[in-house]
Amino acid sequence: MKLNRETATFCVKWLLLRLGFFRLLRWWWPRRELAVLRYHAVCLPACTYASRGISVTPKGFERQVRYLAKHYAVMPLEEAVACLRSGELLPPNAVAITFDDGYHDNYTAFQILRAYGACATFFLTSNCIDDREVFWVSEVRHLILRTSQTVMRLDVPVKQVSEQAFDLRTAEEREAVVSQVTRLIKSCTIAEREVVLQALRTALADVDKPFDGPQLMLSSEQVQDMLEGGMSMGGHTLTHANLPSAGLADAQHELLQCRLHLQQRFGMGAMAMAYPNGGANAYVTPDIQRLAQETGYDSAWTSASGFVDETTDLFCGPRIGVSESLVQLVYDLEGERLRARLNAVVQAKG
Template structure:
């Protein structure tokens, strides 16, 4: 859950360029050429799909909304017509066998486990026959509690408090009265929060919950995880369910025993509830500050076969690190042309990931 930083090129410019290439037919020619010359693996990263009539009134993190329902359907129809969607385990089997990936191979993934994945995404994928992997936080599936980072955004958007004071983040200011300014402040707080270690992150959020009387124990329909019954239905329909940790904690920020508990506990829960081996992982947040060599080693030792990062890029079979697979984040602003252009020219049309290692 860590949308990539925007580059200096405005989304409107990317969108117009993508739409121009798409409508002119140039993308199809480029796609055919690239498909045979560059057999790299493209992994799409989604979070939420929601039909928001009034996005500005949404009380949670808009950066996590990857597409509208109509937009998502058009994207999947494009994959169905012009690309080769495969399961991640199918790709791994081909790589293990030394086989060349089919031209235009694409893997669809979702992070976190919001219930809109079941309500809106699952029916579209099942109807169109598009495989996908859903990485879920098992502790949230167990409890039904909202996700902590998203709850921080929600609290800043909805609190009646007159100021925001978080000394650990260097924030002390009057609370803005307009919604756009609050969203910007919430994103600033969230970005700074992720620089803290895991214990301090949890303490900051818990303190604000208590001070503002906005406890996460109160379930909210707009920030609700899937249930095990829903996941079992999706798994029975052929969709892959992988781990996103237990409590959506940045693994590199945890001491060793908590890191191992996140990896092993989530895998055990998936296998217990779904009755199948769980060997796929997506690192929570997933940028270069969220996992490191220690996390990769622990992931491998916990029995996972592959893990996805949230670092933007594609993967070449011979050099791909299966425990740090790059992905292409899908953004809410993307129309059909931009989406198609990103898949065809990912280096130009996707958002670059900003390094957070310091």
């Protein structure tokens, strides 16, 4: 029954899109709030460095960008923030596109965006540019998914994890262990994180490389090319640290040094940032929001879903996560407006 309901719901969304209902809705009742979209990786399903939940294929991304460029006002995030702060009206149906982490495949996204005259902001984990430091999120995935072992024994003297065995017999079990270890690391200080990672490398020493292919993250040359091609860059901390878990001193260091590094390396001015490690673990608090402002960022963005207007705290801005499906993306952009309109009709009749 669950599958049937999901299928029926998707079919309704698909019909609304194909019949032009959402297009009519945008024309009849244009949205004045800003929708900030949140992407991560643009890669094929076989890639292990990013989970399918945060990945879109190049073909799927091109389909989405083509639609957005035709039916929405795609604008730079910094321009949208300036409008919101000044009280100037945003264009109808305004959308800003963002990417988190700084995977090398974001250069493919840039080429697609440029082909359609669109733009995006890329939030970079600055120590990982040029693969100077291994991006730990991808390293965890790759080690666990690619090991030949069927049981992983992890002995970590932090967070009461000692001599724990993890089954790796099936693909589902491996994905579950990736989630468990990732949650553990997100709960750690930066020093504890390194202890866990080293224990993981030791336990899974049969895996040669921590990621697919010769390059994992964007290179400096690619970042510069993207800037010259009309894209914007922002901060995503030095090392993708969970900022509340890191403690205020290390969180401040992660935020400030990321901004300084990006500005010094690429000659950038004011920039936004995105808080890393959204999900079940706490990743942003009032203290972390304060640090983002004190360390010189222009705005800061979360993984919480929602739209942005003049009442939004721009150091706790919501974004809409994007999956492979164009149907779901358009529904996410228009569904709230539709629900609000239907509720208004019901209330008027009541």
